[in-house]
Amino acid sequence: MTDPADTCDGLDEPAASAPAPDMPPDVPALKVFYLYLTAGCNLHCRHCWITPTFVQGKPVPAECLDLGRLKGAVAEGKPMGLSAAKLTGGEPMLHPQFREIADYLSSEGLELSLETNGTLLDRDLAVHLVRHTTLKRVAVSLDSPEEQEHDRFRGRPGAFREAVRGIRFLAEAGLPPQIIMSVYRGNLDRIEGLIELAMKLGASSVKFNPVTHSGRGEEIHRQGLGLDFDGHLALIRRIRGPLQDRYPIHLGAMVPPAMSTVKELLRYGGEGAGCHVRHILGILGTGEMALCGIGRSIPELCFGRLGQDRLREVWMTHPVLVRMREELKGPFPGVCGDCLHAGRCMTHCLAQNYEACGTLVAPSPLCAEAVRRGVFPATRRRQGTGGRGQGAGGNRL
Amino acid sequence: MTASPDPLSPVSCLLTFRLRNDVAIEDFGGRSLVLLAGALELREINAAARRLAGLLDGKRTVADIAAETGMPVGPVAAALLEMEQQGVVRRVVNWSKERREPMSEARYLADPDVSFRTEGDDGGLLYNAETDTLEVINPVAVEIWKHLSAPHTRAEVAAHLAEVCEGAAPEQVERDVAEFLDGMVQKGFIGVVEEPA
Ligand code: SF4
Ligand code: SF4
Numbered sequence: 047m048t049d050p051a052d053t054c055d056g057l058d059e060p061a062a063s064a065p066a067p068d069m070p071p072d073v074p075a076l077k078v079f080y081l082y083l084t085a086g087c088n089l090h091c092r093h094c095w096i097t098p099t100f101v102q103g104k105p106v107p108a109e110c111l112d113l114g115r116l117k118g119a120v121a122e123g124k125p126m127g128l129s130a131a132k133l134t135g136g137e138p139m140l141h142p143q144f145r146e147i148a149d150y151l152s153s154e155g156l157e158l159s160l161e162t163n164g165t166l167l168d169r170d171l172a173v174h175l176v177r178h179t180t181l182k183r184v185a186v187s188l189d190s191p192e193e194q195e196h197d198r199f200r201g202r203p204g205a206f207r208e209a210v211r212g213i214r215f216l217a218e219a220g221l222p223p224q225i226i227m228s229v230y231r232g233n234l235d236r237i238e239g240l241i242e243l244a245m246k247l248g249a250s251s252v253k254f255n256p257v258t259h260s261g262r263g264e265e266i267h268r269q270g271l272g273l274d275f276d277g278h279l280a281l282i283r284r285i286r287g288p289l290q291d292r293y294p295i296h297l298g299a300m301v302p303p304a305m306s307t308v309k310e311l312l313r314y315g316g317e318g319a320g321c322h323v324r325h326i327l328g329i330l331g332t333g334e335m336a337l338c339g340i341g342r343s344i345p346e347l348c349f350g351r352l353g354q355d356r357l358r359e360v361w362m363t364h365p366v367l368v369r370m371r372e373e374l375k376g377p378f379p380g381v382c383g384d385c386l387h388a389g390r391c392m393t394h395c396l397a398q399n400y401e402a403c404g405t406l407v408a409p410s411p412l413c414a415e416a417v418r419r420g421v422f423p424a425t426r427r428r429q430g431t432g433g434r435g436q437g438a439g440g441n442r443l
Numbered sequence: 444m445t446a447s448p449d450p451l452s453p454v455s456c457l458l459t460f461r462l463r464n465d466v467a468i469e470d471f472g473g474r475s476l477v478l479l480a481g482a483l484e485l486r487e488i489n490a491a492a493r494r495l496a497g498l499l500d501g502k503r504t505v506a507d508i509a510a511e512t513g514m515p516v517g518p519v520a521a522a523l524l525e526m527e528q529q530g531v532v533r534r535v536v537n538w539s540k541e542r543r544e545p546m547s548e549a550r551y552l553a554d555p556d557v558s559f560r561t562e563g564d565d566g567g568l569l570y571n572a573e574t575d576t577l578e579v580i581n582p583v584a585v586e587i588w589k590h591l592s593a594p595h596t597r598a599e600v601a602a603h604l605a606e607v608c609e610g611a612a613p614e615q616v617e618r619d620v621a622e623f624l625d626g627m628v629q630k631g632f633i634g635v636v637e638e639p640a
Pocket of ligand 1: 302303304305381382385386387388389391392393394408409410413
């Protein structure tokens with residue numbers, strides 16, 4: 047995995063707001079588990095936000111989610127509204143019981159999604175997952191159409207070939223995956239090539255995530271290779287404008303809505319606009335419960351441990367969660383308090399906000415920077431320019 | 444854009460107006476400046492318009508104001524309709540935002556308190572501060588929205604659109620207009636005007 051919201055279902059899948067039958071009305075339903083099945087990874091990506099343990103073969107057992115504890119959590123979570131799980135990591139397929147876990151969650155009727163580097167997928171597993179489990183979405187990371195570049199970025203020779211093979215297996219089995227490209231200045235000129243490769247491989251979509259400052263990504267920024275504010279916005283405009291016009295495959299990017307043009311808002315609707323973290327709980331390989339997954343790198347966002355703490359109690363009473371829910375009711379701080387999109391956006395990705403400024407409910411880094419630079423669009427402010435737009439003349443104040 | 448109804452029609456006598464919430468008037472000696480806060484614009488209005496604005500309370504009809512000022516009804520109605528177009532005053536209408544069966548004679552009006560923002564030619568944003576709801580609309584919808592600064596029937600809107608969107612198939616235009624109006628009435632951005640008896 048590369049970044050908190052790389053393939054975040056929290057942004058892409060609006061969760062219904064109705065409370066679960068067995069929950070007090072003021073506590074949101076717990077709908078999705080983000081399962082960080084293992085902290086280990088068989089690659090050594092230059093930008094990974096999690097900085098997982100590099101594992102040549104086997105992951106550290108203490109960092110592999112215990113199936114017994116997971117079963118307990120599912121049993122507790124279902125009456126609270128649990129209906130889906132995302133399998134992620136590290137590399138989730140390194141978990142020695144990966145297949146068993148996927149089968150178990152499917153037998154419990156949970157809808158599954160998976161994010162993986164794709165290297166450990168063989169044909170048999172792809173067919174099994176697609177035909178015999180409830181897996182609905184897969185995201186595979188690919189950072190360049192050039193083998194050596196991808197391998198260099200991912201820190202291991204052979205990573206490209208294995209990922210491409212995995213993507214093919216999934217597409218052949220009937221579940222074309224999304225491809226995630228981590229973008230930095232070193233691969234900006236590979237974007238078109240990657241889109242073309244994705245189409246050739248039968249992928250369903252391509253999502254572009256600028257490498258952030260978190261985890262190993264900081265090193266990329268230290269080297270001056272990260273995208274700055276202007277570079278980030280230029281990337282978004284290019285992907286959602288001319289490139290989406292040119293290529294029939296769906297191209298996505300995670301953007302706070304105030305930073306989207308009207309044309310993009312019309313084209314992409316609410317996609318990637320608002321975070322549903324209120325309905326998500328991260329469970330780390332160690333059994334710790336955390337805010338989506340960010341608790342892996344920020345211990346104060348861990349809420350307790352499966353087997354020791356009751357899931358229901360943690361969900362209902364942990365002060366971080368309770369405070370976050372209160373703050374998400376608004377009014378929102380800073381520019382968000384004056385933003386037309388706040389009701390839906392709810393300050394965008396809380397994990398990224400926390401990494402940027404140590405506060406969950408805060409203007410997203412991109413919007414905050416736009417304000418600092420004086421380029422936050424006045425038309426997106428509640429008090430902004432606009433009026434009736436009748437094209438009437440008059441002196442601007 | 445033509446305002447409706449005709450200032451000289453009998454219906455105009457019964458219209459009532461009030462200043463928009465986001466408007467302030469400052470008088471300097473013999474001159475009056477109007478601040479349109481929503482659009483960040485300043486306008487100057489003449490003495491007659493200033494006098495009319497001072498009488499707007501949302502209750503007096505055009506006929507009442509004409510009688511009070513001794514001005515003919517036609518010019519009073521025309522001046523107020525023009526100020527409406529400029530975003531200075533809003534019409535007080537009894538309107539319903541309830542979903543109802545399409546009626547060919549029903550007249551639709553954009554909620555004057557909804558803030559409309561354009562960004563280039565790509566479309567616009569409608570923001571209803573009362574309900575904190577936002578709607579992103581495409582350029583055709585922008586055209587309809589602007590047209591509905593005064594009440595119009597579906598047929599009138601469709602005719603207007605057919606005029607500005609050359610080459611569009613009339614049936615398609617009618618379908619699009621109906622779909623847009625129904626959706627926006629349901630969302631509370633557009634109302635159906637209940638005409639004065
Ligand atoms: S200003 Fe805040 S509410 Fe508005 S788009 Fe940005 S993060 Fe979202
Ligand atoms: S805060 Fe929301 S958008 Fe960000 S990673 Fe967590 S669930 Fe996803």
